[in-house]
Amino acid sequence: MSPVSRAARWRTQIVAVAALVVLWNLFYGRFSVGNLLGGTVVALVVVTVFPLPPVAFEGRIRPLAVLRFLARFVVDLFTASAQVAWTAVRFGHTPRSAVIAVRLRVRTDLNLTLTAEALSLIPGSLIVEADPASGTLYVHVLDVVDHHDVEQARRKVLALEERIVRAVGSADDVRHLDDPRPADDPHLRNDPCPGNGENR
Missing domain, CATH: 3.30.70.920 (Lrp/AsnC effector binding domain/regulation of amino acid metabolism (RAM) domain)
Incomplete structure (x- = not known):
């Protein structure tokens, strides 16, 4: 498997953050500014502490x-x-x-x-x-x-x-x-x- 480029890794992290923010708001049952900001903070902490493996999104x-x-x-x-x-x-x-x-x-x-x-x-x-x-x-x-x-x-x-x-x-x-x-x-x-x- 060819090495994953830095740009591909960034895209993977961005997709992960966006998905986590959506899930955070779904758990609360509604989208709001507070939930979006809170979900973003939590998502950034998660992907920083538990970084995803270097797998590129090919979809x-x-x-x-x-x-x-x-x-x-x-x-x-x-x-x-x-x-x-x-x-x-x-x-x-x-x-x-x-x-x-x-x-x-x-x-x-x-x-x-x-x-x-x-x-x-x-x-x-x-x-x-x-x-x-x-x-x-x-x-x-x-x-x-x-x-x-x-x-x-x-x-x-x-x-x-x-x-x-x-x-x-x-x-x-x-x-x-x-x-x-x-x-x-x-x-x-x-x-x-x-x-x-x-x-x-």
């Missing part, structure tokens, strides 16, 4: 695809919040959860990180483990009943990945979305929490 930012991703992300955020709230208040209902393995189609560190971060922000889903070698995310999902629910959760993760790749991925990454994807790891680990039921 391409597509504004319309970015807007589509953001719009769908906001919808997913509110929908998932409502579903989690309904699950919490349903009388006599014991939700079952599971950890599913989802093998991403674009196996780059950037795609793995962006997909994992976006997924972790959506209520009801949490990244338990990530395997960069195989491009696999192990995702904890809430309120699953059968294999249909598991497959539906897996499809949602892959759809999220596709929106991210089409928004900021390289042309080669986009082509990978249309390639035949190897079968997902059928391994499904049972959540250790009580009341989750049997292995599937």
Whole structure:
């Protein structure tokens, strides 16, 4: 791999700071001057204390695809919040959860990180483990009943990945979305929490 230029490293740091500022404001639930300034300070501290490895961003930012991703992300955020709230208040209902393995189609560190971060922000889903070698995310999902629910959760993760790749991925990454994807790891680990039921 050729050495990464100083300019490429600066671009990587700038992208990281911008992403952290957006995440900071999403955590607070609204964009404001105070949140933007506070997020910028926190982001600068993070990238200074924990510098990113010298990996250049080789993707391409597509504004319309970015807007589509953001719009769908906001919808997913509110929908998932409502579903989690309904699950919490349903009388006599014991939700079952599971950890599913989802093998991403674009196996780059950037795609793995962006997909994992976006997924972790959506209520009801949490990244338990990530395997960069195989491009696999192990995702904890809430309120699953059968294999249909598991497959539906897996499809949602892959759809999220596709929106991210089409928004900021390289042309080669986009082509990978249309390639035949190897079968997902059928391994499904049972959540250790009580009341989750049997292995599937």
